[in-house]
Amino acid sequence: MDTRKEIFLKDYKQPDYYFDTVDLTFSLGEEQTVVSSNITVYPRLEGAAASSPPPPLVLDGVNLKLVSIKIDGKELQKEDYHLDARHLTLLSPPDTARFTLQIVTEIYPQKNTSLDGLYKSSGNFVTQCEAEGFRKITYYQDRPDIMAKYTCRVEGDKTLYPVLLSNGNLVEQGDLEGGKHYAVWEDPHKKPCYLFALVAGNLQSRDDSFVTRSGRKVALRIWTPAKDVPKTVHAMYTLKAAMKWDEDVFGLEYDLDLFNIVAVPDFNMGAMENKSLNIFNSVLVLASPETASDANYAAILRVIGHEYFHNWTGNRVTCRDWFQLSLKEGLTVFRDQEFSSDMGSRAVQRIQDVLTLRELQFPQDAGPIAHPVRPHSYIKMDNFYTPTVYRKGAEVVRMYKTLLGSQGFRRGMDLYFKRHDGQAVTCEDFYAAMRDANNADFANFLLWYSQAGTPTVKVTSFYNSEAKTYSLKFSQELPPTPGQALKEPMLIPVAVGLLGSNGKDMPLTSVYHDGMLQVVSTDGKPAYTTVLQIKKKEEEFLFSDISERPVPSLLRGYSAPIRLDSDLTDADLCFLLAHDSDEFNRWEAGQVLARNMMLSLVADFQQNKPLALKADFVHGVRSLLSDGSLDKEFIAKAIDLPGVGEIMDMMDIADPDAVHAVRSFIRKHLATELKAEFLKTVENNRSSEPYVFDHSNMSRRSLKNIALSYLTSLEDAQITELALNEYKTATNMTDQFAALTALVQYPGKTRDDVLADFYGKWKHDFLVVNKWFGLQAVSDIPGNVENVRKLLKHPAFDLRNPNKVRSLIGRFRESPVNFHAKDGSGYKFLGEIVLQLDKINPKGAARMVSAFSRWRRYDETRQTLAKAQLEMIVSTNGISENVFEIASKSLA
Ligand code: ARG
Ligand code: ZN
Numbered sequence: 001m002d003t004r005k006e007i008f009l010k011d012y013k014q015p016d017y018y019f020d021t022v023d024l025t026f027s028l029g030e031e032q033t034v035v036s037s038n039i040t041v042y043p044r045l046e047g048a049a050a051s052s053p054p055p056p057l058v059l060d061g062v063n064l065k066l067v068s069i070k071i072d073g074k075e076l077q078k079e080d081y082h083l084d085a086r087h088l089t090l091l092s093p094p095d096t097a098r099f100t101l102q103i104v105t106e107i108y109p110q111k112n113t114s115l116d117g118l119y120k121s122s123g124n125f126v127t128q129c130e131a132e133g134f135r136k137i138t139y140y141q142d143r144p145d146i147m148a149k150y151t152c153r154v155e156g157d158k159t160l161y162p163v164l165l166s167n168g169n170l171v172e173q174g175d176l177e178g179g180k181h182y183a184v185w186e187d188p189h190k191k192p193c194y195l196f197a198l199v200a201g202n203l204q205s206r207d208d209s210f211v212t213r214s215g216r217k218v219a220l221r222i223w224t225p226a227k228d229v230p231k232t233v234h235a236m237y238t239l240k241a242a243m244k245w246d247e248d249v250f251g252l253e254y255d256l257d258l259f260n261i262v263a264v265p266d267f268n269m270g271a272m273e274n275k276s277l278n279i280f281n282s283v284l285v286l287a288s289p290e291t292a293s294d295a296n297y298a299a300i301l302r303v304i305g306h307e308y309f310h311n312w313t314g315n316r317v318t319c320r321d322w323f324q325l326s327l328k329e330g331l332t333v334f335r336d337q338e339f340s341s342d343m344g345s346r347a348v349q350r351i352q353d354v355l356t357l358r359e360l361q362f363p364q365d366a367g368p369i370a371h372p373v374r375p376h377s378y379i380k381m382d383n384f385y386t387p388t389v390y391r392k393g394a395e396v397v398r399m400y401k402t403l404l405g406s407q408g409f410r411r412g413m414d415l416y417f418k419r420h421d422g423q424a425v426t427c428e429d430f431y432a433a434m435r436d437a438n439n440a441d442f443a444n445f446l447l448w449y450s451q452a453g454t455p456t457v458k459v460t461s462f463y464n465s466e467a468k469t470y471s472l473k474f475s476q477e478l479p480p481t482p483g484q485a486l487k488e489p490m491l492i493p494v495a496v497g498l499l500g501s502n503g504k505d506m507p508l509t510s511v512y513h514d515g516m517l518q519v520v521s522t523d524g525k526p527a528y529t530t531v532l533q534i535k536k537k538e539e540e541f542l543f544s545d546i547s548e549r550p551v552p553s554l555l556r557g558y559s560a561p562i563r564l565d566s567d568l569t570d571a572d573l574c575f576l577l578a579h580d581s582d583e584f585n586r587w588e589a590g591q592v593l594a595r596n597m598m599l600s601l602v603a604d605f606q607q608n609k610p611l612a613l614k615a616d617f618v619h620g621v622r623s624l625l626s627d628g629s630l631d632k633e634f635i636a637k638a639i640d641l642p643g644v645g646e647i648m649d650m651m652d653i654a655d656p657d658a659v660h661a662v663r664s665f666i667r668k669h670l671a672t673e674l675k676a677e678f679l680k681t682v683e684n685n686r687s688s689e690p691y692v693f694d695h696s697n698m699s700r701r702s703l704k705n706i707a708l709s710y711l712t713s714l715e716d717a718q719i720t721e722l723a724l725n726e727y728k729t730a731t732n733m734t735d736q737f738a739a740l741t742a743l744v745q746y747p748g749k750t751r752d753d754v755l756a757d758f759y760g761k762w763k764h765d766f767l768v769v770n771k772w773f774g775l776q777a778v779s780d781i782p783g784n785v786e787n788v789r790k791l792l793k794h795p796a797f798d799l800r801n802p803n804k805v806r807s808l809i810g811r812f813r814e815s816p817v818n819f820h821a822k823d824g825s826g827y828k829f830l831g832e833i834v835l836q837l838d839k840i841n842p843k844g845a846a847r848m849v850s851a852f853s854r855w856r857r858y859d860e861t862r863q864t865l866a867k868a869q870l871e872m873i874v875s876t877n878g879i880s881e882n883v884f885e886i887a888s889k890s891l892a
Contacts, residue, residue: 004881008377009323015141016055017041017093019148024138028125028156028200032106033118034067037138039101046097057090060135060142067104088139105138113800113840121266122225124201125161126279128272131322131381134193144192144319145424154200155182161200163223165260167275187275189255190422192318197274199223199262206232210243212253222285223262231286234297234693235261235304242305245339250413252312261285265766268802268843269385270303273310280307283767283803289691289732291768294701297693301343306336317417320424322381326373327427330393337394344695347583348633354558357395361387363649365454367854368890370481374427374449379885382843395561396448400434402493402531402559411437443535445491452481457492457534459566463549470498470546475538482892492534495559498543498550503579506550512542528581529556551575556582577620583634590620590638598647601662606655611662613669621670625677632699636706641666644816654857656816660780664713671710681707691732705738712742720750727754737771747781769796770807777811784818785825799837802844809833813851820858824865831869834883835876842880849873849883853890867891
């Protein structure tokens with residue numbers, strides 16, 4: 001029997017039964033845990049509308065041992081229900097307006113390596129229920145449109161598990177016989193079961209409090225093993241900042257008197273927004289200047305914000321079904337991006353977010369596992385926690401804001417909460433709130449949710465010097481994706497400004513479009529940026545009163561998740577790089593120049609022509625480096641070359657060796673030409689002050705460290721000395737790790753010594769050791785797969801821990817040289833690991849296998865090798881649905 005069932009959005013049906021209250025009791029044990037659940041059930045249809053006899057009640061359940069079931073206190077007999085590996089079906093529920101269902105199950109958290117459901121991490125009990133983990137705890141209608149009020153009683157050994165937590169408020173606690181104790185938690189808010197959480201263990205907390213704007217005092221606790229409590233300062237600071245920000249920006253206040261965060265070392269994803277009991281991967285909570293880098297601090301800020309913001313966008317208003325996941329994730333990612341912008345630099349944040357979109361989402365959208373922001377079907381929902389649902393979903397939310405303005409967007413959000421608080425809703429409901437709150441005309445915007453693929457927008461421009469008009473012609477094209485051959489044009493907001501020869505924005509007064517005049521100015525004041533709405537396949541906009549041929553700044557702030565194909569010349573791009581008032585587009589102009597240059601050098605490399613770097617490019621980087629008026633982090637981003645993946649993504653046949661060679665060539669060449677400037681940059685940006693995580697210090701460090709990494713590409717003994725010195729004198733992990741990274745680019749004794757030294761210093765800290773694994777895994781030194789194989793056997797490595805897997809296996813896949821090695825050694829390695837990992841943790845294994853999905857992008861030799869691995873995987877007996885779905889779709 002093939003149990004791999006595909007589930008379709010179009011098949012959604014309302015449940016026949018709803019649950020009102022759920023009372024759970026967990027008796028935690030060393031062998032097994034007993035879960036008793038007591039649910040009040042009511043049918044959706046009553047009286048005349050109801051069918052007679054009542055429909056069966058189908059409950060989900062996986063890996064559970066059923067101990068007993070009672071309805072209204074009466075034990076069910078074998079003929080009253082049907083049990084299989086996935087469901088418990090109650091064949092004839094009572095014909096009453098309400099009944100109680102009591103189910104007792106036995107589960108084995110100690111044996112649960114999937115980290116889904118109830119499991120153990122470092123001796124503590126923890127849960128992860130999204131998307132479908134609750135069914136591994138007890139029989140239930142495990143779907144988000146079943147919302148109920150929960151109580152949870154937890155019983156366990158008092159010495160082993162002194163802390164017993166669940167959602168909501170603690171209402172009772174006390175001692176039990178046999179060295180046990182208990183706690184009873186009550187959550188006053190209705191919730192779907194994916195937001196249920198339980199934690200029991202030996203933990204300590206950092207305590208603080210936050211007073212909401214209506215004056216309620218909320219207790220805040222961040223729980224970790226005792227030794228890590230000192231590392232929660234930044235997380236606590238962030239949590240309070242997030243609570244304040246959501247009040248200030250969205251008018252959203254926290255709704256309970258307690259908010260808990262628990263950090264655990266074994267966690268599949270980043271973190272989870274369980275109601276009032278967020279559970280986090282410890283890498284996203286724990287930080288100290290000595291052990292965490294700026295990037296870690298920033299990630300903690302983003303994710304603590306993200307999970308907190310889910311309290312309204314996800315928990316108070318949740319998803320009707322899992323196809324709607326982006327309703328909460330796209331929106332909440334948008335919110336965390338805005339929070340990070342307000343806490344740091346908006347332009348740099350935008351650049352970073354767009355980079356991530358291009359690195360992770362664009363390739364997905366162009367390959368065999370492309371799916372819309374709202375997928376049409378899935379085999380395993382776990383496989384749809386993707387960059388498309390999260391990142392492209394956030395861009396879709398951002399487009400509402402671009403189209404409606406900040407105030408219009410806020411009106412839409414307010415209406416969304418007013419209409420849907422306490423409900424499980426769909427992406428259309430969000431759309432309707434935005435539309436209705438603004439009387440907006442949103443023709444074909446909803447297609448962003450249903451059509452996969454990244455649109456390409458072509459722009460051509462024409463200046464009429466006699467009529468003083470400037471025309472921009474747009475055409476949009478959406479490529480076919482699996483299951484979607486033909487696409488409709490979508491509404492694409494393109495923010496545009498026009499630069500005059502003095503480098504300043506020209507005032508924009510009016511635009512003609514479709515024979516209609518649109519006034520651009522607001523309150524009589526001219527605008528300098530206007531948002532053009534591309535709705536049809538082809539559109540033309542005509543600006544009047546344009547006194548000279550402008551240089552257009554198109555798609556300002558990256559106003560839509562598209563590929564822009566414009567007729568700008570290199571001279572125009574250089575002009576924008578020097579003058580654009582839109583900082584994002586200033587950076588983008590440099591990136592377009594660099595991408596074009598890299599692509600042409602790649603062609604040279606492939607034809608065995610000598611490589612040469614244009615003098616204006618070197619000059620451009622020199623002037624960026626010495627421009628004191630620019631934000632240092634902006635400079636660091638602007639002088640960083642587009643990644644290997646981004647360039648490969650633009651080629652007809654991706655050539656990892658060529659792109660890698662070209663990128664290394666440019667880096668080395670820039671370092672040679674600009675050695676003095678880079679040295680000065682390192683000199684001028686050191687600091688002996690204690691570590692502070694703020695924008696100005698982060699900017700300074702990032703500029704210094706990118707300069708250092710350019711310099712070490714020279715393989716020059718004097719520079720190696722300098723880098724070693726930076727490594728030894730560093731007072732924080734950001735600087736220490738940057739120096740280490742710079743030093744290990746090339747094989748040799750220095751590399752070996754400094755890696756050994758770093759491990760020796762940090763072997764007691766598993767989060768730092770993971771950085772050490774990752775750095776070696778991603779290395780482009782030739783034949784590194786052997787080294788990675790050795791590291792698999794390193795005593796600090798463990799295939800059961802997702803962070804370690806991500807560091808060693810995940811990062812290895814990013815090496816163009818070694819993962820894509822032409823002898824197939826990298827592919828073979830990944831294929832083997834996927835099968836091993838699948839037996840332990842299918843969710844994690846499916847994530848690893850996705851690196852093969854783009855196999856058709858490479859040359860024939862690589863295609864054959866990668867395909868062979870995928871075929872080997874799908875034909876292996878007993879692989880999980882998770883891995884099967886990704887591997888088989890990749891082959892299709
Ligand atoms: N909702 C979590 C977040 O904040 C992620 C949960 C992931 N769960 C999973 N099964 N993949 O994004
Ligand atoms: Zn989320």
